[in-house]
Amino acid sequence: MAETKEKLLEIKALKKHFKLDRTSTLKAVDGISFDIYKGETFGLVGESGCGKSTAGRTIMRLYEATGGEVDFNGDNVHAKKSKKELKKFNREMQMIFQDPYASLNPRMTVKDIIAEGIDIHGLVNTKQERLDRVNELLKTVGLNEDHGNRYPHEFSGGQRQRIGIARALAVDPSFIVADEPISALDVSIQAQVVNLLKRLQKERGLTYLFIAHDLSMVKHISDRVGVMYLGNMAEIATSDDLYAEPLHPYTQALISAIPISDPEVERTRERIIVEGDVPSPVNPPSGCRFRTRCPFAMDVCAKVVPEFLEHKQDHWVACHLYDERYNDENQAKQQ
Template identity: 70%
Template structure:
C-alpha cells in the first residue's frame, strides 16, 4: 500500500461534478461534488449500487466526459484544462481504461494484434511491423495468452480471454494509471479471481496505480488499499480497506457489508442484517439534505433539512453523515 504521508498523490479529484441535461429543464447529477486522492502504486476501490455514478466518475477522470465543475489533477496537471492535441495525446498515454464488457469494448472487425497495437500505432511506439508484432506477442504472453492468438478475432475467445485482451490493450502504451471499470462483473465467478490476480501481478511488476470500480465488495476488499463508497452521485465514506470492513461508519456502508454472504452457515443464520429500505431515488430529483435519508434507519428531520459535511472523523477515515458531524449536528440528531 502507498505510504500517503511520504508520497504526493498521482490523482487528485477536487469537488468534481458531472451533470447531464435530460430535457424538460431537468438535470441528472451523476457525479456531484466528489473529492478524493489516489497515491502512486495503490489500488483505490470504488463501490456502490448500480446507478450511483461510479462509471461516470471513472470516465470523467479520463476525460471521456467533460467535467461540469471541479478539478481532476493527474500528476499535478489539470486533466480538463485547455490542451493542445500533443498534450492530450501525452496524457492519454499515461491514463488507460479497462471496460466492463470485454465483448462490446473490442472491435469485432479487427484481429487481436491490431486491437492491442492500436494505441502503439497512435503514439508511434513501434519502429516497424516486426517490432509491433513482437511487442503484441509479449503483451499476449504477459496476460496469459500466446502468439497464435494474435491473428484471431474477438468472437473466437471466451469472456475471460477477451478481458485479458482488453488488459493487454491498456498495457500497450505503458500507462501509469489504469481505470478498471467493473472489469470482472461480466465474467463467470470462476474466471473473476484469475483476472483480479493478473491485475495484482501486473501492478507489482509495473508499479501501476489502479482505480478499481465494482459492486462486489468482497472482491474490492481483496484488491484495494483504500475504498470509497458512492451513493447517488456523492461519496459517503472513504477509508482503508481494513478499516472500512472492520468498522464501517456510514449506515449505507454498513448495509452493503451485511449483504455479503458469510461462508459459515451458522454465522450466516445468526448475524443481524441491516436491510436498505425502498429503492434508490432518482439522481434527477434527489432527496433534500442527506441523499441517503429516505433509506436510512437513523434518519431524522435534521437529515432532511441539511446535507452532511464530508469530514475526516478518524485518521484517513472520511464520512458524510450527521451521526459523525459537528457537536450541533449530533445534538440535532438526538433531539
C-alpha cells in the same frame, strides 16, 4: 497501503450533469472529492446508478466535467490542451471496460487491437518490433502468441478481458481505470483476472481506480475504498478499516449483505436492510441523499447536507451521526 503517499490524482468537487430537457438535469456525479496515491488501488463502490462509472469516465476525460477539477500529476485533466498534450495524457491514462466483447472491434484481429495504441503513439519502428511487442503483451496477460491472429468472437469472456488488459498496457500507462472489469465474467474467472491485475500492478508500478459493485472482490484488490451513493461520496477509508468498522449506514448495509462462507456466522450476524428504492438523480432528496432510506435519519438530515469529515485517521464519512454539532439529536434517535 501504498508505500508512498505521493498523490497521482486529486479529484476536487467533481460534477457531471446530463441535461435531459429544458427543466430536467440528471446529476450523475455531484461534487465528489478524493485523492489517489501512486502505486495504490482505490476501489469505488456503490449500487447501480450511483454514478461510479460516470465518475471514472469523467476522470478519464471521456466525459467533459460539468464542474470541479481533476488533477493528474498536478496537471488539470479538463483544461484546454493541444493535440500533442492530449496524446501524452491519453498514453498515461488507460481504461479497462466492463464488457470486453463490446469494447473490442470485432473486425480487427487481436494483434491489431493490442497494437492500435502502439501505432498511434509511434512506439516501435518496424513491423517485427510491433509483432514482438504484441507477443510479449499476450504472454504477460496469460495468452499465447497464436491468439494474435484470431478475432474477439473466438475467445471466452475471461480471455477477451485479458485482451482488453493487454491493450491498456500496450502504451505503458501509469494509471488505469478498471470499470467493473469482472462483473461480466464467471465467478471462477473473476479471481484469476483480479490476481492478474494485482501481479501487473506489482511488476509495473501501476495505479488503479477499480470500480465495482461487488464489495467482497473490492476488498481483496483495494488499498482504500470510496463508497458512492446517488452521485455523492458517503465514506472513504482503508480497505481494512471500512470492512471492520463501516460508519455510514449505507456502507453498513452494503457490507452486511456480503455472503459469508461460514454458515454459523451467516446465521447469527445482523443484517441491515435498506428499505425503498434509490431516488432519482434528476430530483435527489434535500439534505442527505440517503435520508429517505436511512433507519437513523434525523430532522437535520432533511435540511443540511452532511459535511465530509475525518472521523479518525484516513477514515472519512459524510453523515450527521458523526458530527458533534448534532450529538443531542443523535443520542435521542439511538435511544
